[in-house]
Amino acid sequence: MHRLLRNSALIICTVALALASNASGADGTRDEFKIVKQLPLEGAGRWDYVTADPDSHRVYIARATHVSVLDSESGTVIGDIPDTPGVHGVAVAPDLGVGFVSVGGANKVFVFDLKTLKVESQIETGQSPDSILYHPATHLVFVQNGKSKSTSVIDAKSKKVVATISLNGKPEFFAYDENGNVFVNLEDTHSIAVIDAANKQLKATWPMEGCEGPRGLASDTKTNTLFSGCDKELMVVDSKTGKVRQSVPIGGDCDGVYFDPSTGYVFASAGAGKLTVIHADSSGKYAVVQDLDTPPGSKNIGLDTVAHKVYLPSAKFTGDPTAHPRPSVVEGSIRVLVISQ
Numbered sequence: 001m002h003r004l005l006r007n008s009a010l011i012i013c014t015v016a017l018a019l020a021s022n023a024s025g026a027d028g029t030r031d032e033f034k035i036v037k038q039l040p041l042e043g044a045g046r047w048d049y050v051t052a053d054p055d056s057h058r059v060y061i062a063r064a065t066h067v068s069v070l071d072s073e074s075g076t077v078i079g080d081i082p083d084t085p086g087v088h089g090v091a092v093a094p095d096l097g098v099g100f101v102s103v104g105g106a107n108k109v110f111v112f113d114l115k116t117l118k119v120e121s122q123i124e125t126g127q128s129p130d131s132i133l134y135h136p137a138t139h140l141v142f143v144q145n146g147k148s149k150s151t152s153v154i155d156a157k158s159k160k161v162v163a164t165i166s167l168n169g170k171p172e173f174f175a176y177d178e179n180g181n182v183f184v185n186l187e188d189t190h191s192i193a194v195i196d197a198a199n200k201q202l203k204a205t206w207p208m209e210g211c212e213g214p215r216g217l218a219s220d221t222k223t224n225t226l227f228s229g230c231d232k233e234l235m236v237v238d239s240k241t242g243k244v245r246q247s248v249p250i251g252g253d254c255d256g257v258y259f260d261p262s263t264g265y266v267f268a269s270a271g272a273g274k275l276t277v278i279h280a281d282s283s284g285k286y287a288v289v290q291d292l293d294t295p296p297g298s299k300n301i302g303l304d305t306v307a308h309k310v311y312l313p314s315a316k317f318t319g320d321p322t323a324h325p326r327p328s329v330v331e332g333s334i335r336v337l338v339i340s341q
Contacts, residue, residue, distance in 0.1 A: 030341070033277055033292055033310070037338040039075040041068060044331040047313045049089035049131060049173075050256070050302030056114065059302055059311050060090040060099075061336070067101060069117060070336070072304055072311075079117045084110060091134040091141060093156050100141050100154070102129040109143055109152075111159055121159055125152040133174045135182065138197050142182055144171035151184065153200050163200035167193050173257070175219035175226060177239055185214040185228055192217075192228065192242065206242030208235050216257030216268065223284075227266050229254040234268050234278065236286050248286050250276040253322045256301035260308060265289075267310055271299035271322045275312065275339065294337065297321025310339040 045064035052059050052072060059070040067081035067090060086105025092114060093099065101110040102125075109123045109132065126145030133142045134156060141154040149170055153163040169186030171193065176182045181203070182195040190211045194204040208214065208228060216229035219239060226237040234248040234257065251270025258267045266278040266286070273296040279289045298314040315334040319327030 030279075030289060032290055033275075033339050033341055035292075035337050036340050037075060039070065039336040039338065041077070041313075041334040041336060042332070043334065044329045046326065046329055047334075048087065048300060050300050050311050050313065051090045051092065052302040052304040052309075052311055053092050053094070054304050054306035055094050056092075059304075059336075060092075061302075061311075061313060062087040062089055062101075072307065072309070075336075075338070081110070081112055081117055081119065083119075086128075088130045089132045091132045093134045093136075093139075093141075095136065096139070096156055098156070100132055100134065100143075100156075102132040102143055104128045104130060104146070109141070109154060123154055123159060123161060125161065126150045126164065130171065131173045131184075133176065133182065135176060135197050137180070140197060140200070142174065142184075142195070142197075144174065144184055146170055151195065165195060165200060165202055167202065168205045169193070172215040173217045175217045177219055177224070178221045181239070183217060183219065183226060183239065185217045187213050187215060190214060190230070192226065192237065194242070204242065206237070208237065208244055210244070210247060211235050215255045218257045218259040218266065220259050220261065220264075222261070227257050227259060227268075227278075229257040229268050234266070234276070234286075246286060248276075248278055248288060250274070250278075250288075251291075253299055255299035258301060258303035258310070260303060260305055262305065263308060267301060267303060269294070269299050269301040269312060271297050273298070275301070275310070292339065298337070308340060310337075312337040312339060 048062040061068045069079040088102045111121045126148030128146040130146045143152040151165040169189030172185040184193040191207045211230035214228045218227045224239045228235040236245045250268040251272040251274035253271030256269040268276045275292040277290040295314040302311040316330040317327045
């Protein structure tokens, strides 16, 4: 009887430890991320930024000359925003019922109705508008102009440019905190620009030693941390001081970085063919917890922070997708990979 009780107790302890390990945080065992679905897209155009809007269950994918709009739950294409030559990104303002598209080939931002997807107006910007951010606290849209090395600031209500901020380098992606700061990666000067959103002016430029060509950028507002995707390195930066706390190895040709505030995961997508998943341990130090193999050229991602799903466009190419100039996409080969645990 005593032996039976001891064996039963041992089994219960073993099961409890296993459950605790599976439910643990940064230092425990996790379910791995995997590709759970592949969504086909028609056409052969390349793509750029992916914007996932959890409130509307939509995913916007900028596709060279148009924007594909997907239902994030069913995966079906529910609409399209046509005639956007050189499109780079989409920002949505649900509180105003409109969205904004950076149209690089036209040096404009197109404003569209979120319900109908119809373009309502066009706004002149600097040269080659690239990443685009809607800042809810100020109702301002920040558009990064690649060739002009500036940020156009648009009043989302009046739909007019209210300021142009000169930058110390070529701007790429952005992030923002809860203290009124907008952060922008500067690709050619390997640094981060800090913009005072309310006053529409440049506050500082922070160099990142050891960083080459930063593009993707994300923010953890609770820990005052920025994650900047450089070539083969993710820089972990203090968003109050600009100090680089550490670097974490990632894939080459990284163009997308996102942070999930509910889970603490950082995602970095690399054109070399790897999605790196990063998490902090109990001491606050970040480390790679998984490298998921992805098709080469899959360097842009969107993240649904409610469903905790990553959307990663991929395709077959006529050559090395990491080469310059970029090769063409094989017609009919585009798939949006849906990745989750």
